[in-house]
Amino acid sequence: MTSNSEQTQNRVAAAHRTALTLVIALAMSIVIYTGVGLLILNLRDTGAQVEPPYAFYAAAAVLAIGSILVRRAQLHRMKLEVVAATRGVEGLIKHLLNATILAAAIAEVIGALALVVVFFGGDQNDVIRLGVVALAVSLYNYPRRWAWQRAADYFSATNVGAGAGKLGL
Numbered sequence: 001m002t003s004n005s006e007q008t009q010n011r012v013a014a015a016h017r018t019a020l021t022l023v024i025a026l027a028m029s030i031v032i033y034t035g036v037g038l039l040i041l042n043l044r045d046t047g048a049q050v051e052p053p054y055a056f057y058a059a060a061a062v063l064a065i066g067s068i069l070v071r072r073a074q075l076h077r078m079k080l081e082v083v084a085a086t087r088g089v090e091g092l093i094k095h096l097l098n099a100t101i102l103a104a105a106i107a108e109v110i111g112a113l114a115l116v117v118v119f120f121g122g123d124q125n126d127v128i129r130l131g132v133v134a135l136a137v138s139l140y141n142y143p144r145r146w147a148w149q150r151a152a153d154y155f156s157a158t159n160v161g162a163g164a165g166k167l168g169l
Contacts, residue, residue, distance in 0.1 A: 004156065005153070005156075008089055008152050008153065008156050009149065009152075011089070011090065011093050011152070012093055012145065012148050012149050012152050013145070015093045015094070015096065015097045015148070016143055016145045016148055018097060019096075019097050019100045019101065019143040020142075020143055022100075022101055022104060023100065023104045023138060023141065023142055023143060026104045026105070026107065026108045026111075026138060027104075027107075027135060027138045027139075029108065029111065030107065030108065030110075030111030030114070030131060030134045030135055030138060031131070031135070033111045033112060033114050033115040033131065033134075034111065034114045034115070034127055034128065034130075034131030034134075036115055037114050037115045037117070037118045037122075037127040037131075038124060038127055038128070040118050041118055041123065041124055041127065051121070052126070053117050053120055053121060053122045053126055056113050056116070056117045056120070056122065056126065056130060057129075057130075059113060060110045060113055060130055060133050060134075061133075063106050063107075063109055063110050063113075063137075064106075064107075064110060064133055064136075064137045066106060067103045067106035067107060067137050067140075067141065068137075068140065070099070070102060070103055070106065071099060071100075071103040071140075071141055074095070074098075074099035074102070074103075075096070075099055080092060080095070080151055080155065081155070083095045084155035084158075089152055089155055089156045092151065092152060092155055093148070093152060096143070096148050096151070100141060100143045103137075103140075103141035104138055104141050106137065107134050107135075107137035107138040107141060108134070108138075110130060110133055110134035110137060111130070111131060111134035111135075111138075113130050113134075114126075114127050114128075114130035114131040114134060115127075117130060
């Protein structure tokens with residue numbers, strides 16, 4: 001292995017560890033939101049639910065689809081080519097990290113809906129459903145190191161010297 005290849009591999013590994021840590025932390029907070037929502041429901045007197053919280057389900061569906069679309073748009077080959085050409089491999093790795101964080105943050109918002117639905121008349125099933133959707137979106141956005149490494153290797157080989165000193169971008 002060359003020194004440049006090892007550097008790229010180390011950068012990808014460091015960025016992947018950061019992304020992995022953040023995705024796991026956000027997934028754990030989704031579990032905590034769901035648990036707190038269930039705890040609140042168990043502690044308070046629950047009356048009859050007047051109307052199912054369809055607005056929360058619609059918001060969760062829009063956010064889940066939005067998260068998938070954002071991830072697909074940010075990790076599209078053409079987008080990655082533009083990022084690698086303008087910012088180099090280091091910029092590409094940062095872009096992969098930022099795209100993962102953005103998609104995981106959207107899953108976090110769905111997890112927060114699992115807690116908020118409690119205060120708007122939701123029941124135990126609503127909290128669990130929203131929590132499961134949030135975890136599913138979080139799992140879908142789980143960073144795959146081999147894909148990151150493959151993209152970094154490909155673009156470092158095709159863009160030798162590109163982006164390193166171009167206008168500081």
